[in-house]
Amino acid sequence: MDFATVSPSSDADPFSRGFFADPFPTHAALRDAGPVVRLSRYGIWAVARYDEVYRVLNDWETFSSARGVGLSDFAKEKPWRLPSLVLETDPPFHDRTRKVLNRVLSPAAMKTLREKFAAAADALVDALLERESFDAVPELSEAFPLAVFPDAIGMPPGDRHNLLPYGNMVFNSFGPRNDLFNDAVRDAAPVMAWVQLQSQRDQLSDDGFGAQIHAAVATGELTAGEAPMVVRSLLTAGVDTTVSGLGAALFCLARFPEQFQILRENPGLARAAFEEAVRFETPVQTFFRTTTRPVEIGGVHLDEGEKVLMFLGAANRDPRKWDLPEEYDIARKTVGHVGFGFGVHACVGQLLARLEGEVVLQALARKVARLEIVGAPRRRFNNTLRGLESLPLKLHKVH
Ligand code: OVV
Secondary structure: OOOOOOOOEEOOOOOOHHHHHOOHHHHHHHHHHOOOEEEOOOOEEEEOOHHHHHHHHOOOOOEEOOOOOOOOOOOOOOOOOOOOOOOOOOOOHHHHHHHHHHHHOOHHHHHHHHHHHHHHHHHHHHHHHOOOOEEHHHHHHHHHHHHHHHHHHOOOOOOHHHHHHHHHHHHHOOOOOOHHHHHHHHOHHHHHHHHHHHOOHHHOOOOOHHHHHHHHHHOOOOOOOHHHHHHHHHHHHOOHHHHHHHHHHHHHHHHOHHHHHHHHHOHHHHHHHHHHHHHHHOOEOEEEEEEOOOEEEOOEEEOOOOEEEEEHHHHOOOOOOOOOOOOOOOOOOOOOOOOOOOHHHOOOOHHHHHHHHHHHHHHHHHHEEEEEEOOOOEEEOOOOEOEEEEOEEEEEEOO
16 A cells, blocks of 8 residues: 555544543544544554454454553663563463463352452441441442452552552553653652562462462473562552442442342342443553554554554444443443453453452342442543542442
């Protein structure tokens, strides 16, 4: 293709507070502008329609992760942290670390955790039912992952709260060097050192995910240097994401009370209700890829070495793909949503995330008559994650 193609362009800033407060009109405009759109502010390409997001996710040979899945191109800029051995790699190198994580986070592994997680969810909801009202972000959507996930990893007690600012930092770092990025990484050194220490074998119990990752050194699957880095990936990707996912589910069920009543009548829909919240709110809103060759998307030519921004949240509400995408409907067939990505990099922790979501929503479905929002919810702004800072809530008891 050596003829000029006029490609759609947008001056939208998808990393601004105005956008984060209400991304949906811009999502619609980007989808309607064309299958691929130039974002003039950043000199990058973007895909916001379902079909193109799906295509980019599923073609790792053309759309590489090894040059970083944020705006920064590792071929041109030094990464701000040591690149992840799973997120920021391509096959075949990627598949070695991925294989270990697939095993550690397998369906069989989830089975061993279910009872413990369900008991923790029941206890937390029971305690919150005794309260007049509470802030569901710190006291439920953050408290639950912090109560179960560090134990599942086998982390030592104490300091576990550091996981939240650490995740916030890393997810901000995928964006441009705006104030969110700069504020998040300003005091990064101590928390980075803390995470590195937590990732060492001698810090971890003998029976958690951490020890299981380190065991892959003995089998020759990982080197001794790689194992702590793979543990780091769990510590990075495992908390803020599920916090945002649980917050999304609570916010949905509180705003759509008829859906909560459907869930109460059939607590077996808890997993579906969580999944639909992941589609509807899309906790991880965006990731980038970098083109490894010249490629055409919908008649538009992209050069090699171009950053492509995938709007996962826009794809999950694309009316070309979904019926009534703006409705939270726990009976919807959500199969195919891209809230956990797709392809070789699809969320490796998605079974754990679903387990957490399921047990919390089951506890609510069985114990709570109604969720009432008792104050103004506030958004938390992050370059990658969509979530809440505050959700004042009251749980009404079943009588
Ligand atoms: C999916 C994800 C998000 C953030 C960090 C990582 C992975 C990692 O592997 O470090």
